[in-house]
Amino acid sequence: xxxxxxxxxxxxxxxxWWLKRWVYTRFMIREITAVFVAAYVVxxxxxxxxxx
Amino acid sequence: MAASExxxxxxxxxxxxxxxxxxxxxxxxxxxxxxxxxxxxVVLDALNYIKDHIDGTLSYRWSCRMGVCGSCGVIxxxxxxLSCARFLRDYYPNPIxxxxxxxxxxxxxxxxxxxxxxxRLKSIHPWIIRREGEERSLDDGEHRQSPNQxxxxxxxxxxxxCMLCYSACPVMALEPGFLGPAAAALGMRYxxxxxxxxxxxxxxxxxxxxxxxxxxxxxxxxxxxxxxVDPAGALQQAKVxxxxxxxxxxxxxxxxxxxx
Numbered sequence: 014x015x016x017x018x019x020x021x022x023x024x025x026x027x028x029x030w031w032l033k034r035w036v037y038t039r040f041m042i043r044e045i046t047a048v049f050v051a052a053y054v055v056x057x058x059x060x061x062x063x064x065x
Numbered sequence: 066m067a068a069s070e071x072x073x074x075x076x077x078x079x080x081x082x083x084x085x086x087x088x089x090x091x092x093x094x095x096x097x098x099x100x101x102x103x104x105x106x107v108v109l110d111a112l113n114y115i116k117d118h119i120d121g122t123l124s125y126r127w128s129c130r131m132g133v134c135g136s137c138g139v140i141x142x143x144x145x146x147l148s149c150a151r152f153l154r155d156y157y158p159n160p161i162x163x164x165x166x167x168x169x170x171x172x173x174x175x176x177x178x179x180x181x182x183x184x185r186l187k188s189i190h191p192w193i194i195r196r197e198g199e200e201r202s203l204d205d206g207e208h209r210q211s212p213n214q215x216x217x218x219x220x221x222x223x224x225x226x227c228m229l230c231y232s233a234c235p236v237m238a239l240e241p242g243f244l245g246p247a248a249a250a251l252g253m254r255y256x257x258x259x260x261x262x263x264x265x266x267x268x269x270x271x272x273x274x275x276x277x278x279x280x281x282x283x284x285x286x287x288x289x290x291x292x293x294v295d296p297a298g299a300l301q302q303a304k305v306x307x308x309x310x311x312x313x314x315x316x317x318x319x320x321x322x323x324x325x
Contacts, residue, residue: 034144
């Protein structure tokens with residue numbers, strides 16, 4: 014990719030970018046549900062292994 | 066309210082416009098302008114009023130002023146829009162905050178640097194590709210397409226390269242090498258074109274690390290698209306196509322056509 018001109022202004026992305034608009038916040042909530050799904054899968058695997 | 070020539074006060078609306086003058090300042094600022102409010106004015110009309118009557122140094126892009134050229138993309142109150150397609154009456158009487166498109170270097174005021182976007186478009190090889198020896202001669206006449214064949218790719222051909230989708234996509238900020246919605250839609254436009262034989266070539270770009278797979282299906286690109294191109298749909302179609310081609314390459318690797 015080409016490099017921007019030396020005096021071009023490149024805004025930095027703040028850590029709270031996902032709070033700027035509701036659609037981004039909704040997207041992040043959607044993504045974070047994967048953490049809970051993964052935790053439940055791990056719990057299921059542990060329970061199944063105990064049954065064995 | 067501002068006084069008009071006949072003494073009657075006319076309504077005004079405040080515009081907070083992003084100003085960046087690299088020859089004068091290192092950091093950008095917002096400058097407030099009060100412009101006359103007219104019911105039939107769009108944001109572009111207000112910017113033109115500022116340029117013509119208040120501050121001639123304001124820099125911004127525009128051309129057709131009717132939503133077909135894609136030149137006037139800006140962020141209005143946090144949302145990427147075409148300035149010629151947003152009426153002041155949708156915001157009045159609240160002030161309007163106008164900034165350049167996100168995720169691109171700012172050259173000056175509301176003007177962004179477009180080179181990275183153009184490079185992404187070029188990487189998709191946006192032209193009809195024919196295999197060697199299969200080019201039609203002039204005597205054979207033109208390529209014929211049925212209405213159904215045209216309908217397969219027509220939606221993706223409506224892109225006006227306004228870059229609103231790139232501005233709306235959060236992945237563009239997090240992954241600067243991402244191919245992006247418009248380039249993926251352009252790639253799918255040619256892949257789905259019955260005249261084209263360059264699917265393998267384009268899928269090498271689309272299925273790469275920075276290709277369609279960086280997309281996390283936020284969907285904002287399709288929401289802000291002024292031409293209903295649905296670039297999010299194009300990206301998901303590209304993922305499906307890429308996955309199918311990958312499985313095919315596993316199952317019968319000898320069947321892949323040789324590249325030109």
